[in-house]
Amino acid sequence: MxxxxxxxxxxxxxxxxxxxxxxxxxxxxxxxxxxxxxxxxxxxxxxxxxxxxxxxxxxxxxxxxxxxxxxxxxxxxxxxxxxxxxxxxxxxxxxxxxxxxxxxxxxxxxxxxxxxxxxxxxxxxxxxxxxxxxxxxxxxxxxxxxxxxxxxxxxxxxxxxxxISLVRAGLDLADAHLGGLATRSAVVLGSGSVGRLAARLLREAGVGRLSVAGRSEASTAEVAAACHGSALRPVDLPGALAHSDLLVAATGSVVPVVRAEPVRAARERTGDRPLLVLDLGMPPDVEPAVGGLAGVTLVDLDAIGRHLTEQEVPADVPRVRAIVTAEVISYLRRQEEAAAAPFIGAMHAQVRELAETELRRLHRRLPGLTEQERAETAATVYRILRTFLHRPAVRARELAAGPEGAVHLDALRALFDPTVDEAASALTYHRASHAALPGTPSLDRGPAWRQ
The missing domain is CATH 3.30.460.30 (Glutamyl-tRNA reductase, N-terminal domain)
Incomplete structure (x- = not known):
């Protein structure tokens, strides 16, 4: 694998x-x-x-x-x-x-x-x-x-x-370009996770009028209500742009949904009012030609990326890298230990089968044993086997996770040679070794033996 x-x-x-x-x-x-x-x-x-x-x-x-x-x-x-x-x-x-x-x-x-x-x-x-x-x-x-x-x-x-998130970085650029977001009029196009975040951050920034437009009427209304804004239908977007300073596009569409011609037509009613368009879509939500319209500034992910390269790297990055390194080591060790599980399970299964055979033989030879005596005999046998196998199982996991884990796994394979089906069954048994059902033969719980 x-x-x-x-x-x-x-x-x-x-x-x-x-x-x-x-x-x-x-x-x-x-x-x-x-x-x-x-x-x-x-x-x-x-x-x-x-x-x-x-x-x-x-x-x-x-x-x-x-x-x-x-x-x-x-x-x-x-x-x-x-x-x-x-x-x-x-x-x-x-x-x-x-x-x-x-x-x-x-x-x-x-x-x-x-x-x-x-x-x-x-x-x-x-x-x-x-x-x-x-x-x-x-x-x-x-x-x-x-x-x-x-x-x-x-x-x-x-x-x-x-x-700093990409959304926040984009809004930082918008804030700088517009000379502040407070009292501005903004429209968020998209009611998914990015649109929700943009609407919340705009409200926190103190925008004057906030509108949300999206394909889903229910989620659009929900986002608008949460941010004390108004919900728009997509067909109402051009009209809203005529009175807006900022458009944030984040729809998740596979094709641009903000096209140059409707924006141009809407701007004919705005005179010289500037419009900043922040495109957070991937693929882009905004047609590139929109950025060429008079009075319109288009900020895309490239521009946001250039802005972010100027930001300081968070001071805790080395600590996070150390956490990642430690967790990788821990994860790999768990995976290496788990590689021994089928063979440990096969070992348990083979010993369990031997114990079952010997217990049945004993009970045939001693037909006078009561049900309680049979159960006690089985419990004693399984207790001995469980204790005996515990140390080999622990060592098998340790060796599998060691520097020569592959060599030790080959040795386990040679010793127990589980087939594919046996290994899968053994792995299931190994994982559930402390959750055997009542009456199920296992090395963790002796069955109620009956002849």
Whole structure:
């Protein structure tokens, strides 16, 4: 089993390419299904945000062929040669992939270092993979671990409070451009998570009039009410722009929804009133030609990125990196220990089968034993075996997690030689070794023996 991460981010790819590769929520299920159909991929999840597109996959084969396959699918989506994607993509394998997803979840790899939107985006990626049935125990465990690491980092350090989100960075630019947001008139287009955050921050900044427009009437009304604003229908947007200073677009649409001609027509009624358009969409929500209209300034993710490079790196970044390193070591150790579980389970299963056979033979030879005496005999045997096997099981997990873990696993395989079915059954037994049902033969609880 190999964990492979291949992706592009703001660190390696231009915004224009990330726009082409971005996978909107509505298309994510199809993308996951296509990736999961690749024979070498057992599990897969996709993390698509405004500044990254990443594929996390579990394969039974080597990483290189899988990397080429994923690069090919991304290249097809972006309309580029495979070689171009392979040249700029970052690939992480096994321990490096674990470290990368932990760092991503903590906001260390974000355009806005420390921003906390990425936590929700990782959670959404895990949920999407689960709903599409393309994830399994490995990826589910990995992404859950990443979310726990993120929570620890944000609880034990000031990375979140020091960090600045893309939305806040964009509104900082708007504030500087407009000479302050207080008393200004603003429209938020989009009622999803980004739109909700933008509306809340605008209200906190003291905007005078705040309107929210979106496809869903219910969620638009909810966001507007929460921010003491007014809800608009999309068809009412041009009219609202005639009286607005700021438009924040964050719809998650696959095509631009703010086009130049309607904006131009709306501005014919505004005279020289300036309009700042903040495009937080990925792909973009705003047609580039909008920025060429008289009196209109378009601020996109590229501009926000340039602004963020001028910000100081949060002081707690080294502490968060130390947390990530410690958690990676802990995660890998747990995985290495778990590799011994099928063999430990097989050991238990073989000894249990031997004990059952011998107990049945004993009871046939001593038919006069009462039911209580049979139960006591079985309990004594299982107590001895449980005590005897405890130390070997502990040492097997320790050795599997050691520097020569593969050698020791080979030794366990040679000793117990569990088949695939036996290993799966043994693993189930091992995980439930302290939860045996009453009357079920196990090394943890003797059955009520009957002849």
């Amino acid at each position: 190999t964990i492979v991460n291949i992706g592009l981010s703001h660190r390696t790819a231009p915004t224009e390419l990330l726009e082409e590769l971005a996978v909107p929520a509505a298309l994510l299920g199809a993308m996951l299904a296509r990736l999961h159909a690749v024979p070498t991929i057992d599990e897969v999840a996709v993390l698509s945000t405004c500044n990254r597109i990443e594929v996390y996959a579990v394969t039974r084969g080597p990483a290189e062929p899988l990397t080429q396959t994923v690069a090919g699918l991304l290249a097809e989506r972006g309309g580029l040669p495979v070689g171009e994607i392979a040249r700029i993509a970052c690939v992480h394998v096994d321990a490096a992939a674990v470290e990368h997803v932990f760092a991503v979840a903590c906001g260390l790899d974000s355009m806005a270092v420390g921003e906390d939107q990425i936590t929700a985006q990782v959670r959404a990626a895990a949920r999407a993979a689960a709903e599409a049935r393309t994830s399994g125990p490995v990826l589910t465990g990995l992404l859950d671990a990443a979310l726990r690491v993120s929570k620890r980092a944000r609880t034990q350090t000031t990375i979140s409070t020091a960090g």
